[in-house]
Amino acid sequence: MTVALFLMVLFAAMTVGVPIAFALMLTALALMVHLDFFDAQLLAQNVQAGFDSFPLLAVPFFILAGELMNAGGLSRRIIDLARSMVGHIPGGLGYVAIAASLMLASMSGSAIADTAALATLLLPMMRKQNYPDGSSAGLIASGGIIAPIVPPSMPMVIYGVTTNTSISKLFLAGIVPGILMAVSLVLVWRGIARKVQLPVADKSSWSERRQQLAASVWALMLPVIIIGGLRFGIFTPTEAAVVAAVYALLVATLVYRELNAQRLYRVLVDAARTTGVVMFLCGAATAASYMVTLADLPSQLAESMGPLLQSPILFMAVVCVFLLAVGMVMDLTPTILILAPVLAPLAAKAGIDPVYFGFVFIFVGCLGLLTPPVGTVLNVVAGVGRLRMEPVIKGVLPFLAVYVAMLALLIVFPSIVLGPLKLMF
Amino acid sequence: MKWLGTALRHLVEGLMALCLVGMVLAVFGNVVLRYVWGTGWVVSEELSRLLFVWLVCLAATLAFGEDKHLGFDLVTARLVGWRAALLRWLSRVLIALALYYLITGAWAQAVVGMDSRSPVMNYPLALAAGGVLVMGVSMAVLLVLQAWADWRGQAPAEGDAA
Amino acid sequence: QDIKPRMIRFGYGLNEQSNQGRAVKLFAQEVEKASGGKMKVRAIGAAALGSDVQMQQALIGGAQEMMVGSTATLVGITKEMAIWDTPFLFNNVQEADAVLDGPVGQKVMDKLQEKGLVGLVYWENGFRNLTNNKQPVAKLEDLNGIKLRVMQNNVFIDSFKTLGANAVPLPFSELFTALETKTVDGQENPYNTILSSKFYEVQKYLTVTNHVYSPWIVTVSKKWWDGLSKDEQKILMDAARKSRDFERQDTRAEAAKALADLKAKGMQVNELSPAEANRMREKLGAINASISANVGEGLWKDVQAEVAKVRAGK
Ligand code: NA
Ligand code: NA
Numbered sequence: 001m002t003v004a005l006f007l008m009v010l011f012a013a014m015t016v017g018v019p020i021a022f023a024l025m026l027t028a029l030a031l032m033v034h035l036d037f038f039d040a041q042l043l044a045q046n047v048q049a050g051f052d053s054f055p056l057l058a059v060p061f062f063i064l065a066g067e068l069m070n071a072g073g074l075s076r077r078i079i080d081l082a083r084s085m086v087g088h089i090p091g092g093l094g095y096v097a098i099a100a101s102l103m104l105a106s107m108s109g110s111a112i113a114d115t116a117a118l119a120t121l122l123l124p125m126m127r128k129q130n131y132p133d134g135s136s137a138g139l140i141a142s143g144g145i146i147a148p149i150v151p152p153s154m155p156m157v158i159y160g161v162t163t164n165t166s167i168s169k170l171f172l173a174g175i176v177p178g179i180l181m182a183v184s185l186v187l188v189w190r191g192i193a194r195k196v197q198l199p200v201a202d203k204s205s206w207s208e209r210r211q212q213l214a215a216s217v218w219a220l221m222l223p224v225i226i227i228g229g230l231r232f233g234i235f236t237p238t239e240a241a242v243v244a245a246v247y248a249l250l251v252a253t254l255v256y257r258e259l260n261a262q263r264l265y266r267v268l269v270d271a272a273r274t275t276g277v278v279m280f281l282c283g284a285a286t287a288a289s290y291m292v293t294l295a296d297l298p299s300q301l302a303e304s305m306g307p308l309l310q311s312p313i314l315f316m317a318v319v320c321v322f323l324l325a326v327g328m329v330m331d332l333t334p335t336i337l338i339l340a341p342v343l344a345p346l347a348a349k350a351g352i353d354p355v356y357f358g359f360v361f362i363f364v365g366c367l368g369l370l371t372p373p374v375g376t377v378l379n380v381v382a383g384v385g386r387l388r389m390e391p392v393i394k395g396v397l398p399f400l401a402v403y404v405a406m407l408a409l410l411i412v413f414p415s416i417v418l419g420p421l422k423l424m425f
Numbered sequence: 426m427k428w429l430g431t432a433l434r435h436l437v438e439g440l441m442a443l444c445l446v447g448m449v450l451a452v453f454g455n456v457v458l459r460y461v462w463g464t465g466w467v468v469s470e471e472l473s474r475l476l477f478v479w480l481v482c483l484a485a486t487l488a489f490g491e492d493k494h495l496g497f498d499l500v501t502a503r504l505v506g507w508r509a510a511l512l513r514w515l516s517r518v519l520i521a522l523a524l525y526y527l528i529t530g531a532w533a534q535a536v537v538g539m540d541s542r543s544p545v546m547n548y549p550l551a552l553a554a555g556g557v558l559v560m561g562v563s564m565a566v567l568l569v570l571q572a573w574a575d576w577r578g579q580a581p582a583e584g585d586a587a
Numbered sequence: 588q589d590i591k592p593r594m595i596r597f598g599y600g601l602n603e604q605s606n607q608g609r610a611v612k613l614f615a616q617e618v619e620k621a622s623g624g625k626m627k628v629r630a631i632g633a634a635a636l637g638s639d640v641q642m643q644q645a646l647i648g649g650a651q652e653m654m655v656g657s658t659a660t661l662v663g664i665t666k667e668m669a670i671w672d673t674p675f676l677f678n679n680v681q682e683a684d685a686v687l688d689g690p691v692g693q694k695v696m697d698k699l700q701e702k703g704l705v706g707l708v709y710w711e712n713g714f715r716n717l718t719n720n721k722q723p724v725a726k727l728e729d730l731n732g733i734k735l736r737v738m739q740n741n742v743f744i745d746s747f748k749t750l751g752a753n754a755v756p757l758p759f760s761e762l763f764t765a766l767e768t769k770t771v772d773g774q775e776n777p778y779n780t781i782l783s784s785k786f787y788e789v790q791k792y793l794t795v796t797n798h799v800y801s802p803w804i805v806t807v808s809k810k811w812w813d814g815l816s817k818d819e820q821k822i823l824m825d826a827a828r829k830s831r832d833f834e835r836q837d838t839r840a841e842a843a844k845a846l847a848d849l850k851a852k853g854m855q856v857n858e859l860s861p862a863e864a865n866r867m868r869e870k871l872g873a874i875n876a877s878i879s880a881n882v883g884e885g886l887w888k889d890v891q892a893e894v895a896k897v898r899a900g901k
Contacts, residue, residue, distance in 0.1 A: 017501040017516040019494035025523040041650040044530030242452040272441035276484020293635040465755040542663040
């Protein structure tokens with residue numbers, strides 16, 4: 001009933017042309033009336049709470065770092081290098097995007113921040129080379145959700161704390177599936193690149209490649225600083241984001257000298273504007289998910305699950321379908337906070353390994369970041385790339401399909417997750 | 426009137442840039458302090474969060490004026506004439522409804538926040554709720570201006586005011 | 588009896604399975620029982636209604652009915668609450684109970700009324716203890732150079748700086764990662780938190796310092812409270828008292844079990860001797876003076892007198 005009302009109001013408002021953020025606010029208001037405790041303060045307060053958060057500061061900082069890398073010539077040099085290496089393969093920038101997703105994933109734990117960085121960096125390049133916008137955005141969004149799968153991962157820490165599951169084991173469980181995700185992206189992208197005629201460059205000579213490497217070494221230091229900084233404990237993830245921005249600023253102004261005061265000001269304003277669009281939506285979604293929580297969705301669910309506990313595979317399948325549905329309308333963090341404490345004990349009763357269940361929970365939750373109408377990562381890509389939602393949703397579908405196929409494999413063969421984990425312990 | 430809109434937009438953009446620079450300094454400064462002086466900057470988190478709230482509120486308002494907030498145009502893009510106008514006005518009414526409650530709610534929270542202070546910097550919490558209030562009111566003003574322009578038969582001018 | 592059907596939204600920060608969650612549940616049951624099912628409590632944990640500050644502002648504005656949270660967050664509303672942040676104020680839980688439930692504790696709680704909140708009872712979060720990765724802390728000097736995460740609160744930062752540690756303020760949400768990546772060497776929290784947040788996975792030494800006693804406080808929106816009948820208020824007050832007694836017993840049992848668990852998980856545990864605790868307390872004279880100035884000298888003296896009375900009575 002609650003979910004039905006939620007979807008009805010949301011879709012009706014969006015169909016009339018109300019921007020998603022306002023549609024979400026209207027949804028929150030409708031749920032408040034439905035639950036009979038209407039108070040406008042709750043709307044304003046939760047919209048604010050959606051962006052009044054320290055960990056989320058990583059979002060504007062990564063957006064700023066990306067804009068600085070674009071305007072300051074860092075990303076151009078990386079792209080030039082990548083082009084000299086794999087540019088002669090059709091769709092080379094797509095492979096660059098996948099490799100970068102996996103690399104960024106091993107540096108940060110937030111899909112939103114990673115996607116913002118990737119989209120800011122790569123979308124303009126892909127557009128310049130006439131890649132279809134939808135497919136590029138879809139690939140980047142799909143690559144972005146590798147971030148919370150490969151360690152470090154914020155959602156896994158939240159999951160581990162709320163369900164008392166070993167965080168280190170959850171982290172390790174994500175390594176192999178994270179690589180599998182990248183591999184499946186390569187397979188789908190190869191299919192797309194074959195269908196669409198993408199510009200193919202001549203193969204570069206090795207001396208040319210060496211030159212490009214030397215030119216881009218300052219830019220390449222950025223991931224090294226972030227990985228090193230995180231690994232050796234020099235800074236926390238939010239700080240890593242700000243260090244990335246400051247480093248990019250220093251390289252752009254002092255080394256490459258491509259950024260004057262006037263352009264720097266434009267970069268600041270542009271990064272701020274993008275942040276505003278992304279975070280305003282985040283605030284509206286927070287208001288809506290607050291009401292969903294109050295509507296007591298979790299306990300309604302726990303009751304209906306009882307008889308399924310006899311068959312682990314069936315239980316997992318039902319939970320995954322349900323989580324996919326919830327993931328359509330709810331963000332990952334509230335999904336974990338609300339549902340993990342309800343579902344994890346049920347999974348334990350069904351005899352399912354808690355680490356395996358936790359990993360699958362996070363994986364499915366991440367797929368929800370790619371599904372409309374509340375697909376946070378989709379929104380980030382569309383917001384950063386200033387794209388309409390429609391082509392982005394179409395573009396993400398093939399990647400989403402291969403992820404769902406991968407999910408089915410994980411359900412039928414839990415050893416894909418548990419096997420490597422046993423080797424590590 | 427045009428010059429006023431342009432001046433306001435420049436002002437808002439300048440404030441947004443200031444907020445962002447402030448956030449960078451607050452968080453990066455904390456990192457530097459920790460490594461150079463082995464200590465932390467206690468206001469770092471609160472200050473950066475407060476600036477973040479204002480940055481989002483200002484930028485979201487600007488984006489509203491420029492019609493940059495994400496939406497679905499599956500239906501509206503296919504309509505012309507009175508049907509398109511009907512949906513345009515209906516959508517304005519719905520946005521106005523959301524803004525009305527956002528403004529009244531933010532006002533109530535700002536009043537509550539006059540008397541509550543943040544733990545470290547001791548600033549009144551009304552300062553943060555005030556960001557949402559300013560955003561709601563400014564968006565409402567922009568909505569009325571857009572509606573007025575539409576009523577008089579002008580196409581809503583992009584970035585006319587902010 | 589004058590009892591109307593009421594829905595009470597009661598928010599809290601930890602999850603349902605925590606000591607906080609169990610006590611809120613007991614409170615809910617007591618209220619329903621005493622009101623013949625007319626007053627219903629919706630217990631909503633895991634910070635689903637927002638952070639302590641967010642819930643607090645909702646209570647004052649009348650958008651939410653009840654919550655339980657830290658007294659430290661209330662300092663921004665009622666400066667007198669800072670008295671409970673005083674390091675080494677209580678030596679044991681008996682002293683804490685006597686002072687918090689006594690006239691001084693009530694006086695501080697009543698100050699909330701001017702700001703739109705009604706305090707009902709104090710619960711126990713627990714004595715805070717120190718963990719770190721560098722060395723066992725047996726004496727004052729062992730704190731030297733330890734990079735210690737502290738709450739973003741001036742009293743805590745200044746206290747640990749005075750004691751010689753490198754106090755680094757960090758949000759709790761970043762703490763686990765910061766410990767894991769060795770951004771900081773240590774932190775301080777009650778046993779229950781050290782266990783439930785899995786800090787034992789990334790921390791080696793645990794020192795039983797009992798350096799601060801952290802209470803929780805159950806508060807009600809005054810806007811809403813003033814609309815209740817005397818009978819309804821009494822039902823809530825009685826249930827709150829029952830929940831308090833249950834919560835403290837439950838928390839203490841859990842803390843003892845948590846300490847045993849932490850030992851079993853391989854943490855090296857040592858106790859700070861009373862003599863060393865005294866040395867630390869003496870070193871913190873200036874901090875105490877500033878707390879006294881903040882909360883008012885009268886209140887400071889009342890609390891000290893009350894503590895002295897409890898100590899003498901034993
Ligand atoms: Na990651
Ligand atoms: Na979704």
